[in-house]
Amino acid sequence: MKKLVIMSDNHGDMNIMSDIRVLEPDADLYIHCGDSEATHKMQLEGFVCVAGNNDWGLDLPRFAKLKVEGVSILITHGQFYGYFDREKHMIKDLKKHGCTLMFSGHTHMPSIKSEGKYTFINPGSTSWPRGGSKRSYAVVTLDDGQITSAEIKEL
Structure with missing residues (x-):
């Protein structure tokens, strides 16, 4: 069993990344879905990170792919999916990368959705x-x- 902690869109508030680690010290993996607006990669140390549309100064990938406990995960920021029918467009990338679970940010609105075998x-x-x-x-x-549990936690 693995516990993953996922965050996104802190937009320069780098202290919150440390706060998240204090709140969830038993996580096996920390994931950041972009728009950290970090000025140095070392500020992202300990997180699997992707580039958001506001992460101009860092060389971060658009996608990260992981396999954890047999689940194939695709991580991306989400700025290329628009605001309507997002999941329809996300499924194309999930299929392309052979994944069933996607972590993404960009909208600044938390959600957990499933469509068929895919979870967003x-x-x-x-x-x-x-x-x-x-x-x-x-x-x-x-x-x-x-996926044995998935929850949104408020700060």
Whole structure:
């Protein structure tokens, strides 16, 4: 069993990354879905990170792919999916990369959705929430090829 902690869109508030690690010290993996606006890669140490549309100064990938507890995960920021029918466009990338679980941010609104065999988790924003949401991050537990729990946690 592995515990993953996912965050996104802190937009320069680098202290929140340390705060998340203090709140979730037993995580097996920390993931950042972009728009950290870090000025140095060392500020992202200990996190699997992808580039957001505001991460201009860092050489970060658009996608990261992981396999954890038999679950294939695709991580991306999400700026290329628009705001309507996002999941339809996300499924294309999940199929292309051979994954069933996607972590993405960009909208600043937390959500956990499933469509068929695909699951989409957006942790929201740790700094600038939108749509009436609170500052948030996500915690996902994987075990033996399954998502055993997924929740949005408010800060």
